[in-house]
Amino acid sequence: MRVTTITVYQVDLPLNEGRYSWADGKYVDVFDSTVVAIATDNGITGFGEVCPLGPFYLPAYGPGARTGIAELAPQLIGQDPTEIGNINRFMDAALLGHPYVKSAIDMACWDVLGKETGKPLCSLFGGRCGEEVALYRAISQRPAAEMADNVRGYRDQGYRKFQLKVGGDANDDIERIRAAADVLQAGEVLVADANTGWLAPDAIRVANAVADLDVYIEQPCGTYEKCLAVRERTALPFILDENIDGLEMLLRAHHDRAMDVINLKISKVGGLSKALQIRDLCVSLGIPMTIEDSWGGDIVTAAIAHLAHSTPPSLRFSATDFNSYVTVSIAAGAPQRQNGAMRASTAPGLGVDPRSEVLGTPLAVYSG
Ligand code: MG
Numbered sequence: 001m002r003v004t005t006i007t008v009y010q011v012d013l014p015l016n017e018g019r020y021s022w023a024d025g026k027y028v029d030v031f032d033s034t035v036v037a038i039a040t041d042n043g044i045t046g047f048g049e050v051c052p053l054g055p056f057y058l059p060a061y062g063p064g065a066r067t068g069i070a071e072l073a074p075q076l077i078g079q080d081p082t083e084i085g086n087i088n089r090f091m092d093a094a095l096l097g098h099p100y101v102k103s104a105i106d107m108a109c110w111d112v113l114g115k116e117t118g119k120p121l122c123s124l125f126g127g128r129c130g131e132e133v134a135l136y137r138a139i140s141q142r143p144a145a146e147m148a149d150n151v152r153g154y155r156d157q158g159y160r161k162f163q164l165k166v167g168g169d170a171n172d173d174i175e176r177i178r179a180a181a182d183v184l185q186a187g188e189v190l191v192a193d194a195n196t197g198w199l200a201p202d203a204i205r206v207a208n209a210v211a212d213l214d215v216y217i218e219q220p221c222g223t224y225e226k227c228l229a230v231r232e233r234t235a236l237p238f239i240l241d242e243n244i245d246g247l248e249m250l251l252r253a254h255h256d257r258a259m260d261v262i263n264l265k266i267s268k269v270g271g272l273s274k275a276l277q278i279r280d281l282c283v284s285l286g287i288p289m290t291i292e293d294s295w296g297g298d299i300v301t302a303a304i305a306h307l308a309h310s311t312p313p314s315l316r317f318s319a320t321d322f323n324s325y326v327t328v329s330i331a332a333g334a335p336q337r338q339n340g341a342m343r344a345s346t347a348p349g350l351g352v353d354p355r356s357e358v359l360g361t362p363l364a365v366y367s368g
Helices: 062-076 084-094 099-117 144-156 170-182 200-209 224-231 247-255 272-285 298-309
Strands: 003-014 030-040 045-050 136-139 161-165 189-193 216-218 238-240 261-265 289-292 316-319 364-367
Touching (some): 030 062, 030 099, 062 084, 062 099, 062 364, 084 272, 136 189, 144 161, 144 170, 161 170, 170 189, 200 224, 224 238, 224 247, 272 289, 272 298, 289 298
Parallel strands (some): 136 161, 161 189, 261 289
Antiparallel strands (some): 003 364, 030 045
């Protein structure tokens, strides 16, 4: 099988809540998503999506994804998309770094392989584990009382796991965590995610001030070393996200006992292939994971569902249904949340059918 055409689309994804806010006053109103379609000479087309969380969350941004794809796509014409190891080695040799650029291409190749073999990706990723995948809800940064109200509201929609966006003023964040903890019910999970927004002394102050609560602290500071310094001074369970950007960092952090849980984002590590490598290593090492991406619509949500649903439930801390945060559906067949959980499709590949009227006119078409 050979790649004949790679088509690139850009889609705006506005938010149901109007605005998503997190650490350091950062926010996004409309997400800039890129969809890639890889067509082959046997009639199969695979789809992938990459959607950075604005230009200032990770070293990634929407136009950057498309510029990188423009670099790689012409070189991929004629290659076999089902030889995904070769495709990834080729991309890594052709473009150093820029892992997020490769994510949508890798995802589309997996979709082709699933369609070619007639299997859903979660079967190719090791097999379906359990009935469904429990989801967390990110609680956008707002004043404390509003965030507590939003925890209640999203509980009514079925969520039992809540990730508070903190990383602002330390005193305000202590209030936010306490207000949310006050409305928590038995069995629910609360995470305070600073998204790198705290200085180490503030992070230590917050962790000390909420030490009596049942709460996880996630990615308090920007650098790994600062996070480790905070980790060593709190007994609260600890999650690393932004710093775990590949296998090397996972191994280092595991060796240092730097975290109890990681947050595995597909595009942050360069695509489903590399996320699988990390996922499988975490399963072997007994490290629980939140499985998600930086952001996305229906195609990213489907990819998350397959990766998460093929992960043993005991090591699946949570996952995300990004398609329920946004007002636009870019594909039919994507997982739909029910009672705070989702299921991977049983259809071949990702199991999604992109809506051409929503994708609109391609930004670019690459062919031989
Ligand atoms: Mg996080």
